[in-house]
Every structure is written in C-alpha cells, then in structure tokens.
Amino acid sequence: MGRPQKQRIIPKEQAVFWMDKDGTWHNEHGKLEHPKIIRYFNQSIQKDGQGYFLCQILDDVEERVYFPYEDTAVFVVDLVRKGTGIELALNTLDAIALDPESLYINGDALFMETDDHLIKFSQKALAQMAAFLTDTPQGLALNYGQIQTIIHEK
Incomplete structure (x- = not known):
C-alpha cells in the first residue's frame, strides 16, 4: 500500500484530548481509562517539526492530530535488563538503551x-x-555494573 x-x-x-505531565491521556470528560484506547494512542505518537501528534490512516487520508502535552509525550514505562545494559520500554511501544550520560x-x-x-x-x-x-556527595548517581554516573540537575 x-x-x-x-x-x-x-x-x-483543536484536539479534544491531551497528555498530562505523568503521561496520562485526558479528554473533556476526564482521564481516559480504556487500556486498548490508551495503547492505540501511545503507539500512534509521532513527532515532526511542529511537535507531537497522533497519526492514523483513514481510507486514503493520513490524519495528524497534534495534541497538547506537559514536559514530553514520551515516557519510560518499564526497565528490562539486557546483558550489561538496561533497555527502556517506552509508552510508544519502542525500546531504547539507557544512556547514563x-x-x-x-x-x-x-x-x-x-x-x-x-x-x-x-x-x-x-x-x-x-x-x-x-x-553521593556529588549528588544522585546511577550505579550499574562497575560504573557510577552522577546524574546532574537542570
């Protein structure tokens, strides 16, 4: 196709839904609760120069709904230990390696x-x-394996 x-x-x-600072979807009636809808929304998240949007194909039309969000629209929802590293499972159903730096x-x-x-x-x-x-005296540090990395504050 x-x-x-x-x-x-x-x-x-004009979006009728938004994401709060905790990654929770809302509409005018309150927090979205249905797991399949939440999963569909999360896996539909994409980003371009205008920001984050939900994308779906309806017949021959690509629909992009840009939505308001606080902080970010991408969240780590689970950690998976992979050999010598940690993989981060994201709300978008993607995964990425933890980069302590x-x-x-x-x-x-x-x-x-x-x-x-x-x-x-x-x-x-x-x-x-x-x-x-x-x-630590230098601040909070990530310890994994033999490496300790100070996590700086912004």
Missing part, C-alpha cells in the same frame, strides 16, 4: 535526552531505577 494521497491536519488547539533530574522527575526525544521516567520506571541509584 502506498502513501495516502491526502493529509488532514488538526492543530493542537543523558540522564538529568528536573524537580522530582528523571529525564533522558536523546537526539529524537526528551524522555521522562514514569513513576513505575522511577521506582525500578531506585535499585540502581545512590546518594
């Missing part, structure tokens, strides 16, 4: 910055990370 011939763009000011703390949140996304750790992922964190 080729690329759709038409494109429908819905700006974030790209971690930073802002407020009470842990983030990892990549070339493509600013990624925030969910509360569940942050709790999983606690086993690898140590308070």
Whole structure:
C-alpha cells in the first residue's frame, strides 16, 4: 500500500484530548481509562517539526492530530535488563538503551535526552531505577555494573 494521497491536519488547539505531565491521556470528560484506547494512542505518537501528534490512516487520508502535552509525550514505562545494559520500554511501544550520560533530574522527575526525544521516567520506571541509584556527595548517581554516573540537575 502506498502513501495516502491526502493529509488532514488538526492543530493542537483543536484536539479534544491531551497528555498530562505523568503521561496520562485526558479528554473533556476526564482521564481516559480504556487500556486498548490508551495503547492505540501511545503507539500512534509521532513527532515532526511542529511537535507531537497522533497519526492514523483513514481510507486514503493520513490524519495528524497534534495534541497538547506537559514536559514530553514520551515516557519510560518499564526497565528490562539486557546483558550489561538496561533497555527502556517506552509508552510508544519502542525500546531504547539507557544512556547514563543523558540522564538529568528536573524537580522530582528523571529525564533522558536523546537526539529524537526528551524522555521522562514514569513513576513505575522511577521506582525500578531506585535499585540502581545512590546518594553521593556529588549528588544522585546511577550505579550499574562497575560504573557510577552522577546524574546532574537542570
């Protein structure tokens, strides 16, 4: 199947849903609860120069709905130990290797910055990370294997 011939763009000011700072989807009626809808939304997240949007193909039309979000639209939802490293499972259903040098703390949140996304750790992922964190005189540090990396604050 080729690329759709038409494109429908819905700006974030007209979106009827949004994502909060914890990665939770909402609409005018409140928090979205249905797991299949949440999964569909998360796996549909894409990004371009205008920001994050949900993308779907309806007949021959590609629909992009840009949506409001706080902090970021990409979250670590689970940690998976892979040999000598840690893989981060994202809400988008993608996975990425943990890069300790790209971690930073802002407020009470842990983030990892990549070339493509600013990624925030969910509360569940942050709790999983606690086993690898140590308070040092230089600040909070990630300990994994034989390496200790100081996590800087922004």
